[in-house]
Amino acid sequence: MTAADLTNIEAMAPTLTKSRTRQGQLRRNLKRFLVDNKLNLIGAIIVAVFLFLALFGEWLTPHDPYAVDIVNAKLLPPSTDHLMGTDELGRDVFSRIIMGTRISLQVAVVVLSFAVIFGTIVGLIAGYAGGLVDEILMRLTDMFLAFPALVLAIAISASLGRNLRNTMIALATVFWPWYARLVRAQVLSLKEREFVEAARSLGMSRNRLILKHILPNVVAVIIIQITIDVGYAVLATSSLSFLGLGAQPPSPEWGTMLASARNYFRDAWWYMTFPGIALTLTVFAFNVLGDGLQDALNPRSGSR
Protein backbone atom coordinates (compact mmCIF):
# COMPACT_ATOMS: atom_id res chain seq x y z
CA MET A 1 0.00 0.00 0.00
CA THR A 2 1.26 3.37 -0.74
CA ALA A 3 1.56 6.49 1.12
CA ALA A 4 -0.11 9.12 -0.96
CA ASP A 5 -2.84 6.70 -1.91
CA LEU A 6 -3.71 6.27 1.68
CA THR A 7 -3.77 9.93 2.50
CA ASN A 8 -6.81 9.93 0.29
CA ILE A 9 -8.73 8.32 3.10
CA GLU A 10 -8.01 11.33 5.20
CA ALA A 11 -9.00 13.61 2.37
CA MET A 12 -12.35 11.85 2.21
CA ALA A 13 -12.94 12.36 5.88
CA PRO A 14 -14.86 15.46 6.85
CA THR A 15 -12.67 18.50 6.43
CA LEU A 16 -11.07 19.94 9.43
CA THR A 17 -12.33 22.35 11.98
CA LYS A 18 -13.83 25.48 10.57
CA SER A 19 -13.50 27.64 13.60
CA ARG A 20 -10.05 28.06 14.92
CA THR A 21 -9.75 26.49 18.32
CA ARG A 22 -8.58 28.89 20.96
CA GLN A 23 -5.36 28.21 22.87
CA GLY A 24 -6.95 27.10 26.12
CA GLN A 25 -9.39 24.84 24.42
CA LEU A 26 -6.56 23.38 22.39
CA ARG A 27 -4.61 22.57 25.51
CA ARG A 28 -7.64 20.94 27.10
CA ASN A 29 -8.21 18.94 23.97
CA LEU A 30 -4.61 17.82 23.89
CA LYS A 31 -4.79 16.68 27.48
CA ARG A 32 -7.94 14.74 26.78
CA PHE A 33 -6.22 13.49 23.65
CA LEU A 34 -3.30 11.89 25.49
CA VAL A 35 -4.78 10.97 28.84
CA ASP A 36 -8.24 9.76 27.92
CA ASN A 37 -7.47 8.02 24.67
CA LYS A 38 -5.12 5.10 25.20
CA LEU A 39 -4.56 4.58 21.49
CA ASN A 40 -3.30 8.14 21.12
CA LEU A 41 -1.03 7.69 24.08
CA ILE A 42 0.44 4.49 22.61
CA GLY A 43 0.97 6.27 19.29
CA ALA A 44 2.65 9.22 20.96
CA ILE A 45 4.95 6.98 23.00
CA ILE A 46 6.02 4.94 19.98
CA VAL A 47 6.67 8.09 17.98
CA ALA A 48 8.71 9.51 20.86
CA VAL A 49 10.79 6.33 21.09
CA PHE A 50 11.53 6.31 17.37
CA LEU A 51 12.43 10.01 17.39
CA PHE A 52 14.77 9.35 20.30
CA LEU A 53 16.39 6.43 18.47
CA ALA A 54 16.78 8.50 15.34
CA LEU A 55 18.47 11.33 17.23
CA PHE A 56 20.72 9.38 19.58
CA GLY A 57 21.01 6.06 17.73
CA GLU A 58 24.78 5.78 17.58
CA TRP A 59 25.13 6.00 21.36
CA LEU A 60 22.45 3.39 21.91
CA THR A 61 23.49 0.58 19.60
CA PRO A 62 24.98 -2.34 21.54
CA HIS A 63 27.11 -3.29 18.49
CA ASP A 64 28.55 -1.53 15.47
CA PRO A 65 25.71 -1.84 12.92
CA TYR A 66 28.21 -2.29 10.10
CA ALA A 67 30.66 -4.65 11.82
CA VAL A 68 30.91 -7.85 9.77
CA ASP A 69 31.75 -11.18 11.42
CA ILE A 70 30.89 -14.01 9.07
CA VAL A 71 33.04 -16.59 10.85
CA ASN A 72 31.61 -16.35 14.36
CA ALA A 73 28.31 -14.56 14.18
CA LYS A 74 26.56 -15.50 10.95
CA LEU A 75 22.74 -15.75 11.31
CA LEU A 76 22.70 -16.24 15.06
CA PRO A 77 19.25 -16.43 16.68
CA PRO A 78 18.27 -13.81 19.26
CA SER A 79 20.25 -14.05 22.50
CA THR A 80 21.24 -11.74 25.32
CA ASP A 81 24.21 -10.56 23.30
CA HIS A 82 22.24 -10.10 20.08
CA LEU A 83 18.70 -9.21 21.14
CA MET A 84 17.32 -9.60 17.64
CA GLY A 85 19.89 -12.03 16.29
CA THR A 86 22.41 -11.40 13.53
CA ASP A 87 22.23 -11.27 9.74
CA GLU A 88 24.02 -13.21 7.01
CA LEU A 89 27.20 -11.18 7.53
CA GLY A 90 27.12 -11.47 11.29
CA ARG A 91 25.92 -7.93 11.87
CA ASP A 92 23.69 -7.19 14.88
CA VAL A 93 20.08 -6.82 13.67
CA PHE A 94 19.02 -4.77 16.70
CA SER A 95 21.79 -2.20 16.16
CA ARG A 96 20.98 -2.02 12.48
CA ILE A 97 17.28 -1.43 13.14
CA ILE A 98 18.20 1.44 15.48
CA MET A 99 20.41 3.03 12.83
CA GLY A 100 17.71 2.40 10.23
CA THR A 101 15.33 4.56 12.24
CA ARG A 102 17.39 7.62 11.47
CA ILE A 103 17.54 6.88 7.75
CA SER A 104 13.80 6.36 7.57
CA LEU A 105 12.85 9.45 9.50
CA GLN A 106 15.45 11.58 7.72
CA VAL A 107 14.03 10.56 4.36
CA ALA A 108 10.52 11.30 5.58
CA VAL A 109 11.54 14.76 6.79
CA VAL A 110 13.29 15.67 3.54
CA VAL A 111 10.51 14.29 1.34
CA LEU A 112 7.73 15.94 3.30
CA SER A 113 9.56 19.28 3.57
CA PHE A 114 9.77 19.55 -0.17
CA ALA A 115 6.26 18.21 -0.66
CA VAL A 116 4.75 20.55 1.92
CA ILE A 117 6.55 23.68 0.76
CA PHE A 118 5.81 23.13 -2.90
CA GLY A 119 2.29 21.84 -2.31
CA THR A 120 1.43 24.72 0.00
CA ILE A 121 2.67 27.33 -2.45
CA VAL A 122 0.69 25.78 -5.29
CA GLY A 123 -2.39 25.39 -3.11
CA LEU A 124 -2.21 28.96 -1.80
CA ILE A 125 -1.81 30.42 -5.26
CA ALA A 126 -4.55 28.27 -6.78
CA GLY A 127 -6.98 28.86 -3.95
CA TYR A 128 -6.37 32.56 -3.64
CA ALA A 129 -6.05 33.49 -7.29
CA GLY A 130 -8.96 31.37 -8.51
CA GLY A 131 -10.06 31.50 -12.13
CA LEU A 132 -7.75 30.34 -14.87
CA VAL A 133 -4.68 30.08 -12.62
CA ASP A 134 -6.60 27.79 -10.29
CA GLU A 135 -7.86 25.70 -13.20
CA ILE A 136 -4.38 25.22 -14.69
CA LEU A 137 -2.69 24.45 -11.38
CA MET A 138 -5.37 22.03 -10.28
CA ARG A 139 -5.44 20.16 -13.58
CA LEU A 140 -1.67 19.81 -13.25
CA THR A 141 -2.12 18.52 -9.72
CA ASP A 142 -4.81 16.08 -10.87
CA MET A 143 -2.40 14.78 -13.43
CA PHE A 144 0.00 13.70 -10.73
CA LEU A 145 -2.85 12.18 -8.76
CA ALA A 146 -4.07 10.24 -11.76
CA PHE A 147 -1.55 7.49 -11.15
CA PRO A 148 -1.11 5.01 -8.37
CA ALA A 149 1.44 6.85 -6.24
CA LEU A 150 3.85 4.01 -5.66
CA VAL A 151 3.92 3.10 -9.33
CA LEU A 152 4.71 6.70 -10.24
CA ALA A 153 7.41 6.83 -7.58
CA ILE A 154 8.85 3.57 -8.90
CA ALA A 155 8.88 4.90 -12.46
CA ILE A 156 10.54 8.16 -11.46
CA SER A 157 13.16 6.68 -9.20
CA ALA A 158 13.85 3.93 -11.73
CA SER A 159 14.40 6.51 -14.44
CA LEU A 160 16.67 8.65 -12.30
CA GLY A 161 18.79 5.79 -11.07
CA ARG A 162 18.75 3.55 -8.05
CA ASN A 163 19.74 5.40 -4.91
CA LEU A 164 18.23 7.00 -1.86
CA ARG A 165 18.50 10.57 -3.13
CA ASN A 166 16.51 9.77 -6.24
CA THR A 167 13.96 7.94 -4.16
CA MET A 168 13.48 11.10 -2.13
CA ILE A 169 12.95 13.11 -5.32
CA ALA A 170 10.45 10.53 -6.54
CA LEU A 171 8.53 10.52 -3.28
CA ALA A 172 8.42 14.31 -3.04
CA THR A 173 6.94 14.25 -6.54
CA VAL A 174 4.11 11.98 -5.47
CA PHE A 175 3.41 13.63 -2.10
CA TRP A 176 3.13 17.32 -3.02
CA PRO A 177 -0.18 17.18 -4.94
CA TRP A 178 -2.02 16.08 -1.78
CA TYR A 179 -0.83 19.17 0.02
CA ALA A 180 -1.73 21.42 -2.88
CA ARG A 181 -5.27 20.05 -2.80
CA LEU A 182 -5.57 20.23 0.95
CA VAL A 183 -4.30 23.80 1.17
CA ARG A 184 -6.42 24.96 -1.75
CA ALA A 185 -9.59 23.57 -0.17
CA GLN A 186 -8.78 25.36 3.08
CA VAL A 187 -7.99 28.63 1.34
CA LEU A 188 -11.23 28.50 -0.62
CA SER A 189 -13.27 28.24 2.58
CA LEU A 190 -11.15 30.78 4.48
CA LYS A 191 -11.34 33.32 1.70
CA GLU A 192 -15.04 33.82 2.28
CA ARG A 193 -14.80 34.17 6.05
CA GLU A 194 -15.58 37.44 7.80
CA PHE A 195 -12.17 38.07 9.31
CA VAL A 196 -10.49 37.74 5.94
CA GLU A 197 -13.03 39.98 4.30
CA ALA A 198 -12.62 42.46 7.12
CA ALA A 199 -8.87 42.55 6.61
CA ARG A 200 -9.34 42.89 2.88
CA SER A 201 -11.78 45.76 3.22
CA LEU A 202 -9.35 47.49 5.56
CA GLY A 203 -6.99 47.61 2.62
CA MET A 204 -4.51 44.94 3.61
CA SER A 205 -2.27 43.93 0.73
CA ARG A 206 -2.78 40.53 -0.81
CA ASN A 207 0.58 39.09 0.21
CA ARG A 208 0.17 40.30 3.76
CA LEU A 209 -3.32 38.89 3.89
CA ILE A 210 -2.11 35.49 2.79
CA LEU A 211 0.80 35.48 5.21
CA LYS A 212 -1.03 36.95 8.19
CA HIS A 213 -4.49 35.46 7.96
CA ILE A 214 -4.71 32.58 5.54
CA LEU A 215 -1.49 30.66 6.10
CA PRO A 216 -1.69 30.47 9.91
CA ASN A 217 -5.14 28.96 9.62
CA VAL A 218 -3.99 26.33 7.19
CA VAL A 219 -1.08 25.23 9.36
CA ALA A 220 -3.10 22.97 11.68
CA VAL A 221 -4.45 20.97 8.79
CA ILE A 222 -1.01 20.65 7.27
CA ILE A 223 0.51 19.45 10.54
CA ILE A 224 -2.08 16.72 10.88
CA GLN A 225 -1.46 15.59 7.34
CA ILE A 226 2.32 15.60 7.87
CA THR A 227 1.96 13.47 11.00
CA ILE A 228 0.07 10.83 9.07
CA ASP A 229 2.33 11.07 6.05
CA VAL A 230 5.57 10.52 7.98
CA GLY A 231 4.49 6.92 8.43
CA TYR A 232 3.56 6.55 4.79
CA ALA A 233 6.77 8.19 3.59
CA VAL A 234 8.76 5.70 5.67
CA LEU A 235 6.65 2.88 4.28
CA ALA A 236 7.05 4.05 0.67
CA THR A 237 10.81 4.40 1.12
CA SER A 238 11.15 0.86 2.42
CA SER A 239 8.88 -0.45 -0.32
CA LEU A 240 11.14 1.09 -2.95
CA SER A 241 14.25 -0.12 -1.14
CA PHE A 242 12.76 -3.60 -0.92
CA LEU A 243 12.40 -3.57 -4.71
CA GLY A 244 16.06 -2.59 -4.99
CA LEU A 245 15.41 1.05 -5.87
CA GLY A 246 16.01 3.13 -2.77
CA ALA A 247 18.72 2.62 -0.20
CA GLN A 248 21.37 0.13 -1.27
CA PRO A 249 23.24 -2.41 0.87
CA PRO A 250 24.99 -2.21 3.29
CA SER A 251 22.57 0.51 4.39
CA PRO A 252 20.52 -0.58 7.43
CA GLU A 253 17.37 0.90 5.87
CA TRP A 254 14.50 -1.40 6.91
CA GLY A 255 13.30 -2.21 3.40
CA THR A 256 16.85 -2.98 2.29
CA MET A 257 17.27 -5.27 5.29
CA LEU A 258 14.03 -7.06 4.43
CA ALA A 259 15.17 -7.52 0.85
CA SER A 260 18.27 -9.41 2.01
CA ALA A 261 16.39 -11.18 4.80
CA ARG A 262 14.11 -12.63 2.15
CA ASN A 263 16.88 -14.99 1.03
CA TYR A 264 17.14 -16.52 4.50
CA PHE A 265 13.48 -16.77 5.40
CA ARG A 266 13.63 -20.50 6.13
CA ASP A 267 16.59 -20.37 8.51
CA ALA A 268 16.40 -16.99 10.16
CA TRP A 269 12.91 -15.88 11.16
CA TRP A 270 14.32 -13.07 13.32
CA TYR A 271 16.09 -11.43 10.43
CA MET A 272 12.91 -10.55 8.60
CA THR A 273 10.59 -10.34 11.59
CA PHE A 274 12.14 -7.44 13.49
CA PRO A 275 12.70 -4.89 10.73
CA GLY A 276 9.10 -5.51 9.66
CA ILE A 277 7.83 -4.91 13.18
CA ALA A 278 9.80 -1.65 13.38
CA LEU A 279 8.30 -0.55 10.07
CA THR A 280 4.76 -1.51 11.04
CA LEU A 281 5.03 0.24 14.40
CA THR A 282 6.26 3.43 12.74
CA VAL A 283 3.43 3.57 10.22
CA PHE A 284 0.89 2.60 12.87
CA ALA A 285 2.10 5.16 15.43
CA PHE A 286 2.19 8.14 13.09
CA ASN A 287 -1.17 7.13 11.64
CA VAL A 288 -2.82 6.87 15.04
CA LEU A 289 -1.25 10.10 16.22
CA GLY A 290 -2.40 11.97 13.12
CA ASP A 291 -5.91 10.56 13.41
CA GLY A 292 -5.99 11.45 17.06
CA LEU A 293 -4.80 14.99 16.39
CA GLN A 294 -7.52 15.37 13.79
CA ASP A 295 -10.17 14.24 16.26
CA ALA A 296 -8.77 16.44 19.00
CA LEU A 297 -8.83 19.52 16.81
CA ASN A 298 -12.22 18.66 15.42
CA PRO A 299 -14.53 16.77 17.76
CA ARG A 300 -17.09 16.40 14.96
CA SER A 301 -14.98 13.92 13.04
CA GLY A 302 -14.82 11.69 16.10
CA SER A 303 -17.61 9.47 14.83
CA ARG A 304 -15.21 7.59 12.61
Add this chain to the structure above:
Amino acid sequence: MIARLIVRRLMFTVVVLLGLSLMTFTLSHLVPANPARLIAGPRASASTVEKIEIEYGLDQPLPRQYVNYMKGVVQLDFGRSFSSRKPVSEDLARYLPATIELGLYAFLLSTLAGVPLGVASAVRRDSFIDHVSRIISISGLALPVFWLALMAQFLFFGKLGWLPDGRRLPDSVKAPPGITGLYTIDALLAGQWSTFVTAVEHLILPVVVLAFGSLAVTTRMVRAGMLEVLDQDYIRTARAKGLARPAVIRKHALKNALLPAVTSIGLQIGLLLSGAFLVEIVFSWPGIGRYAVNAILQIDYNAIMATTLVIAVIFVFLNLLTDIIYLFLDPRISF
Protein backbone atom coordinates in the same frame (compact mmCIF):
# COMPACT_ATOMS: atom_id res chain seq x y z
CA MET B 1 -25.14 14.77 -19.89
CA ILE B 2 -23.34 11.59 -18.89
CA ALA B 3 -21.97 11.22 -22.40
CA ARG B 4 -20.51 14.71 -22.20
CA LEU B 5 -18.91 13.95 -18.88
CA ILE B 6 -17.36 10.78 -20.26
CA VAL B 7 -16.01 12.60 -23.28
CA ARG B 8 -14.53 15.29 -21.06
CA ARG B 9 -12.92 12.74 -18.79
CA LEU B 10 -11.59 10.80 -21.76
CA MET B 11 -9.99 13.95 -23.12
CA PHE B 12 -8.40 14.66 -19.78
CA THR B 13 -7.21 11.07 -19.70
CA VAL B 14 -5.48 11.49 -23.05
CA VAL B 15 -3.74 14.63 -21.78
CA VAL B 16 -2.72 12.85 -18.58
CA LEU B 17 -1.29 9.91 -20.47
CA LEU B 18 0.58 12.15 -22.88
CA GLY B 19 1.99 13.99 -19.88
CA LEU B 20 3.12 10.79 -18.24
CA SER B 21 4.64 9.38 -21.41
CA LEU B 22 6.53 12.62 -21.89
CA MET B 23 7.68 12.58 -18.30
CA THR B 24 8.93 8.98 -18.26
CA PHE B 25 10.50 9.47 -21.67
CA THR B 26 12.36 12.59 -20.60
CA LEU B 27 13.39 11.11 -17.28
CA SER B 28 14.69 7.92 -18.78
CA HIS B 29 16.75 9.84 -21.28
CA LEU B 30 18.30 12.13 -18.69
CA VAL B 31 20.23 9.23 -17.30
CA PRO B 32 23.83 9.12 -18.45
CA ALA B 33 23.78 5.35 -19.09
CA ASN B 34 23.73 4.61 -22.80
CA PRO B 35 21.12 1.91 -23.46
CA ALA B 36 22.91 0.81 -26.63
CA ARG B 37 26.02 0.18 -24.55
CA LEU B 38 23.91 -1.80 -22.09
CA ILE B 39 22.47 -3.97 -24.86
CA ALA B 40 25.80 -4.51 -26.52
CA GLY B 41 27.53 -5.45 -23.30
CA PRO B 42 30.66 -3.98 -21.75
CA ARG B 43 33.12 -5.55 -24.19
CA ALA B 44 31.39 -4.60 -27.44
CA SER B 45 33.28 -2.39 -29.86
CA ALA B 46 32.30 1.19 -30.60
CA SER B 47 31.01 0.21 -34.03
CA THR B 48 28.72 -2.48 -32.55
CA VAL B 49 27.29 0.07 -30.13
CA GLU B 50 26.75 2.46 -33.03
CA LYS B 51 24.96 -0.22 -35.02
CA ILE B 52 22.64 -0.90 -32.13
CA GLU B 53 22.01 2.81 -31.72
CA ILE B 54 20.86 2.97 -35.32
CA GLU B 55 18.82 -0.23 -35.03
CA TYR B 56 16.89 1.06 -32.00
CA GLY B 57 16.69 4.65 -33.32
CA LEU B 58 18.81 5.91 -30.43
CA ASP B 59 20.97 8.06 -32.72
CA GLN B 60 18.13 10.45 -33.53
CA PRO B 61 17.38 13.68 -31.67
CA LEU B 62 15.21 13.26 -28.57
CA PRO B 63 11.98 14.95 -29.77
CA ARG B 64 12.15 12.77 -32.88
CA GLN B 65 12.65 9.68 -30.74
CA TYR B 66 9.64 10.64 -28.66
CA VAL B 67 7.42 11.13 -31.70
CA ASN B 68 8.57 7.81 -33.11
CA TYR B 69 7.89 6.18 -29.81
CA MET B 70 4.37 7.61 -29.52
CA LYS B 71 3.60 6.63 -33.11
CA GLY B 72 4.31 3.07 -32.08
CA VAL B 73 2.42 3.30 -28.81
CA VAL B 74 -0.88 4.20 -30.46
CA GLN B 75 -0.53 1.00 -32.47
CA LEU B 76 0.32 -0.90 -29.28
CA ASP B 77 3.92 -1.18 -30.38
CA PHE B 78 6.07 -0.33 -27.39
CA GLY B 79 9.33 -1.17 -29.05
CA ARG B 80 11.59 -4.05 -28.24
CA SER B 81 12.60 -5.01 -24.73
CA PHE B 82 16.35 -4.57 -24.36
CA SER B 83 16.58 -7.56 -22.06
CA SER B 84 14.18 -10.13 -23.50
CA ARG B 85 14.87 -8.94 -27.09
CA LYS B 86 11.17 -9.49 -27.80
CA PRO B 87 8.55 -6.84 -28.53
CA VAL B 88 7.40 -5.38 -25.22
CA SER B 89 3.77 -5.81 -26.27
CA GLU B 90 4.34 -9.57 -26.49
CA ASP B 91 5.82 -9.60 -22.99
CA LEU B 92 2.91 -7.55 -21.68
CA ALA B 93 0.35 -9.88 -23.23
CA ARG B 94 2.10 -12.72 -21.49
CA TYR B 95 2.40 -11.19 -18.03
CA LEU B 96 -0.69 -8.99 -17.73
CA PRO B 97 -3.26 -11.82 -17.26
CA ALA B 98 -1.38 -13.04 -14.18
CA THR B 99 -1.70 -9.61 -12.58
CA ILE B 100 -5.35 -9.32 -13.59
CA GLU B 101 -6.12 -12.69 -12.03
CA LEU B 102 -4.34 -11.70 -8.82
CA GLY B 103 -5.92 -8.24 -8.62
CA LEU B 104 -9.40 -9.39 -9.53
CA TYR B 105 -9.60 -12.05 -6.84
CA ALA B 106 -8.04 -9.71 -4.29
CA PHE B 107 -10.65 -7.08 -5.11
CA LEU B 108 -13.49 -9.61 -4.89
CA LEU B 109 -12.21 -10.92 -1.58
CA SER B 110 -11.80 -7.49 -0.03
CA THR B 111 -15.28 -6.44 -1.14
CA LEU B 112 -17.06 -9.65 -0.20
CA ALA B 113 -15.43 -9.65 3.22
CA GLY B 114 -15.19 -5.92 3.79
CA VAL B 115 -18.81 -4.91 3.18
CA PRO B 116 -20.40 -7.39 5.61
CA LEU B 117 -17.66 -6.71 8.14
CA GLY B 118 -18.17 -2.95 7.91
CA VAL B 119 -21.95 -3.28 8.18
CA ALA B 120 -21.79 -5.68 11.10
CA SER B 121 -19.32 -3.53 12.93
CA ALA B 122 -21.45 -0.39 12.51
CA VAL B 123 -24.70 -2.12 13.43
CA ARG B 124 -23.18 -3.74 16.50
CA ARG B 125 -20.99 -0.93 17.64
CA ASP B 126 -18.38 -1.75 20.29
CA SER B 127 -19.16 -5.46 20.05
CA PHE B 128 -16.58 -8.15 19.46
CA ILE B 129 -17.02 -7.95 15.68
CA ASP B 130 -16.57 -4.18 15.81
CA HIS B 131 -13.26 -4.59 17.62
CA VAL B 132 -12.14 -7.19 15.08
CA SER B 133 -13.01 -4.93 12.20
CA ARG B 134 -11.22 -1.97 13.75
CA ILE B 135 -8.11 -4.03 14.34
CA ILE B 136 -8.25 -5.08 10.71
CA SER B 137 -8.64 -1.49 9.52
CA ILE B 138 -5.75 -0.23 11.61
CA SER B 139 -3.38 -3.09 10.85
CA GLY B 140 -4.39 -3.18 7.19
CA LEU B 141 -3.17 0.39 6.85
CA ALA B 142 0.01 -0.08 8.86
CA LEU B 143 1.25 -3.51 7.78
CA PRO B 144 3.68 -3.24 4.87
CA VAL B 145 2.27 -5.47 2.15
CA PHE B 146 5.68 -6.92 1.26
CA TRP B 147 6.41 -7.79 4.88
CA LEU B 148 3.01 -9.40 5.28
CA ALA B 149 3.79 -11.40 2.15
CA LEU B 150 7.15 -12.51 3.54
CA MET B 151 5.66 -13.54 6.87
CA ALA B 152 2.77 -15.39 5.22
CA GLN B 153 5.24 -17.24 3.02
CA PHE B 154 7.40 -18.07 6.02
CA LEU B 155 4.46 -19.38 8.04
CA PHE B 156 2.27 -21.17 5.52
CA PHE B 157 4.99 -22.48 3.26
CA GLY B 158 8.16 -22.56 5.34
CA LYS B 159 6.80 -23.70 8.71
CA LEU B 160 3.44 -25.36 8.08
CA GLY B 161 3.92 -26.46 4.49
CA TRP B 162 0.23 -25.97 3.78
CA LEU B 163 0.55 -23.80 0.70
CA PRO B 164 3.05 -23.37 -2.14
CA ASP B 165 5.68 -20.64 -1.89
CA GLY B 166 4.74 -18.85 -5.07
CA ARG B 167 4.29 -18.87 -8.84
CA ARG B 168 1.03 -19.58 -10.64
CA LEU B 169 1.56 -23.32 -11.15
CA PRO B 170 4.41 -25.72 -10.40
CA ASP B 171 6.65 -26.75 -13.30
CA SER B 172 5.08 -30.20 -13.32
CA VAL B 173 1.64 -28.84 -14.16
CA LYS B 174 0.96 -27.60 -17.67
CA ALA B 175 -0.85 -24.28 -17.98
CA PRO B 176 -4.44 -24.68 -19.15
CA PRO B 177 -5.18 -23.68 -22.76
CA GLY B 178 -5.13 -19.90 -22.86
CA ILE B 179 -8.55 -18.38 -23.48
CA THR B 180 -8.84 -15.66 -20.85
CA GLY B 181 -5.30 -15.99 -19.52
CA LEU B 182 -6.74 -16.48 -16.03
CA TYR B 183 -5.61 -19.98 -15.07
CA THR B 184 -8.56 -20.69 -12.79
CA ILE B 185 -11.13 -19.85 -15.44
CA ASP B 186 -9.18 -21.46 -18.29
CA ALA B 187 -8.80 -24.65 -16.27
CA LEU B 188 -12.53 -24.78 -15.60
CA LEU B 189 -13.34 -24.09 -19.24
CA ALA B 190 -11.06 -26.92 -20.27
CA GLY B 191 -12.52 -29.18 -17.59
CA GLN B 192 -9.10 -29.68 -15.96
CA TRP B 193 -10.27 -29.97 -12.39
CA SER B 194 -6.91 -30.81 -10.81
CA THR B 195 -5.19 -27.90 -12.57
CA PHE B 196 -7.94 -25.66 -11.24
CA VAL B 197 -7.35 -26.82 -7.67
CA THR B 198 -3.59 -26.36 -8.00
CA ALA B 199 -4.05 -22.87 -9.44
CA VAL B 200 -6.35 -21.93 -6.57
CA GLU B 201 -3.82 -23.22 -4.04
CA HIS B 202 -1.20 -21.00 -5.62
CA LEU B 203 -3.52 -18.02 -5.55
CA ILE B 204 -4.50 -18.17 -1.89
CA LEU B 205 -1.47 -16.54 -0.26
CA PRO B 206 -0.83 -13.75 -2.79
CA VAL B 207 -4.53 -12.90 -3.02
CA VAL B 208 -5.13 -12.78 0.72
CA VAL B 209 -2.01 -10.70 1.31
CA LEU B 210 -2.83 -8.30 -1.50
CA ALA B 211 -6.47 -8.02 -0.41
CA PHE B 212 -5.62 -7.14 3.17
CA GLY B 213 -4.88 -3.47 2.60
CA SER B 214 -7.98 -2.79 0.55
CA LEU B 215 -10.07 -4.90 2.92
CA ALA B 216 -9.09 -2.40 5.59
CA VAL B 217 -10.20 0.51 3.41
CA THR B 218 -13.53 -1.10 2.49
CA THR B 219 -14.32 -2.03 6.08
CA ARG B 220 -13.45 1.43 7.30
CA MET B 221 -15.46 3.23 4.62
CA VAL B 222 -18.53 0.98 4.95
CA ARG B 223 -18.47 1.27 8.73
CA ALA B 224 -18.20 5.05 8.62
CA GLY B 225 -20.90 5.32 5.94
CA MET B 226 -23.22 3.00 7.82
CA LEU B 227 -22.78 4.84 11.13
CA GLU B 228 -23.65 8.09 9.46
CA VAL B 229 -26.68 6.72 7.63
CA LEU B 230 -28.06 4.93 10.68
CA ASP B 231 -28.25 8.30 12.37
CA GLN B 232 -30.48 9.82 9.69
CA ASP B 233 -34.12 10.73 10.11
CA TYR B 234 -35.38 8.51 7.32
CA ILE B 235 -33.97 5.47 9.09
CA ARG B 236 -35.77 6.48 12.24
CA THR B 237 -38.94 6.95 10.19
CA ALA B 238 -38.60 3.51 8.66
CA ARG B 239 -38.13 1.97 12.10
CA ALA B 240 -41.01 4.02 13.52
CA LYS B 241 -43.42 2.83 10.90
CA GLY B 242 -42.74 -0.68 12.13
CA LEU B 243 -40.16 -2.09 9.75
CA ALA B 244 -37.88 -4.70 11.29
CA ARG B 245 -34.28 -3.64 11.89
CA PRO B 246 -32.69 -6.10 9.43
CA ALA B 247 -35.09 -4.93 6.72
CA VAL B 248 -34.28 -1.29 7.41
CA ILE B 249 -30.58 -2.00 7.22
CA ARG B 250 -30.87 -4.02 4.04
CA LYS B 251 -33.39 -1.90 2.16
CA HIS B 252 -32.80 1.63 3.41
CA ALA B 253 -29.40 2.00 4.96
CA LEU B 254 -27.06 -0.21 2.97
CA LYS B 255 -27.45 1.40 -0.42
CA ASN B 256 -26.69 4.86 0.89
CA ALA B 257 -23.95 3.67 3.19
CA LEU B 258 -22.16 2.06 0.28
CA LEU B 259 -21.84 5.31 -1.68
CA PRO B 260 -18.67 6.53 0.06
CA ALA B 261 -17.25 3.03 -0.27
CA VAL B 262 -17.78 3.19 -4.03
CA THR B 263 -15.71 6.36 -4.23
CA SER B 264 -12.94 4.53 -2.43
CA ILE B 265 -12.77 1.92 -5.20
CA GLY B 266 -10.43 4.20 -7.13
CA LEU B 267 -8.15 4.35 -4.13
CA GLN B 268 -8.29 0.58 -3.79
CA ILE B 269 -7.37 0.00 -7.40
CA GLY B 270 -4.30 2.12 -6.72
CA LEU B 271 -3.52 0.06 -3.64
CA LEU B 272 -3.94 -3.19 -5.53
CA LEU B 273 -1.80 -2.12 -8.48
CA SER B 274 0.99 -0.81 -6.25
CA GLY B 275 0.69 -3.80 -3.97
CA ALA B 276 0.95 -6.12 -6.96
CA PHE B 277 4.51 -4.90 -7.59
CA LEU B 278 5.57 -5.99 -4.12
CA VAL B 279 3.46 -9.11 -3.76
CA GLU B 280 4.51 -10.42 -7.17
CA ILE B 281 8.16 -10.06 -6.23
CA VAL B 282 7.78 -12.00 -2.98
CA PHE B 283 5.67 -14.77 -4.51
CA SER B 284 7.59 -14.95 -7.82
CA TRP B 285 4.25 -14.24 -9.49
CA PRO B 286 4.90 -13.82 -13.22
CA GLY B 287 2.83 -10.65 -13.56
CA ILE B 288 3.39 -7.18 -14.90
CA GLY B 289 4.69 -5.87 -11.57
CA ARG B 290 7.49 -8.39 -11.43
CA TYR B 291 8.19 -7.77 -15.10
CA ALA B 292 8.47 -4.04 -14.41
CA VAL B 293 10.80 -4.49 -11.46
CA ASN B 294 13.06 -6.77 -13.48
CA ALA B 295 13.01 -4.24 -16.28
CA ILE B 296 14.07 -1.55 -13.83
CA LEU B 297 16.92 -3.62 -12.45
CA GLN B 298 18.15 -4.22 -16.01
CA ILE B 299 17.58 -0.60 -17.10
CA ASP B 300 15.24 -1.81 -19.83
CA TYR B 301 13.71 1.56 -20.80
CA ASN B 302 11.14 0.38 -23.29
CA ALA B 303 9.77 -2.13 -20.84
CA ILE B 304 9.74 0.39 -17.97
CA MET B 305 7.91 3.01 -20.02
CA ALA B 306 5.42 0.50 -21.41
CA THR B 307 4.51 -1.00 -18.05
CA THR B 308 4.14 2.44 -16.46
CA LEU B 309 1.87 3.55 -19.30
CA VAL B 310 -0.20 0.36 -19.25
CA ILE B 311 -0.69 0.55 -15.50
CA ALA B 312 -1.63 4.21 -15.78
CA VAL B 313 -4.18 3.41 -18.50
CA ILE B 314 -5.72 0.62 -16.40
CA PHE B 315 -5.85 2.88 -13.35
CA VAL B 316 -7.33 5.86 -15.17
CA PHE B 317 -9.99 3.82 -16.94
CA LEU B 318 -11.04 1.87 -13.87
CA ASN B 319 -11.37 5.18 -12.06
CA LEU B 320 -13.47 6.58 -14.87
CA LEU B 321 -15.65 3.48 -14.67
CA THR B 322 -16.06 3.99 -10.92
CA ASP B 323 -17.15 7.58 -11.45
CA ILE B 324 -19.71 6.51 -14.02
CA ILE B 325 -21.08 3.81 -11.72
CA TYR B 326 -21.28 6.40 -8.98
CA LEU B 327 -23.22 8.68 -11.25
CA PHE B 328 -25.88 6.02 -11.69
CA LEU B 329 -25.96 5.14 -8.01
CA ASP B 330 -26.33 8.66 -6.75
CA PRO B 331 -28.73 10.76 -8.82
CA ARG B 332 -27.96 13.85 -6.74
CA ILE B 333 -24.50 14.14 -8.24
CA SER B 334 -24.02 16.29 -11.26
CA PHE B 335 -20.66 17.24 -12.62
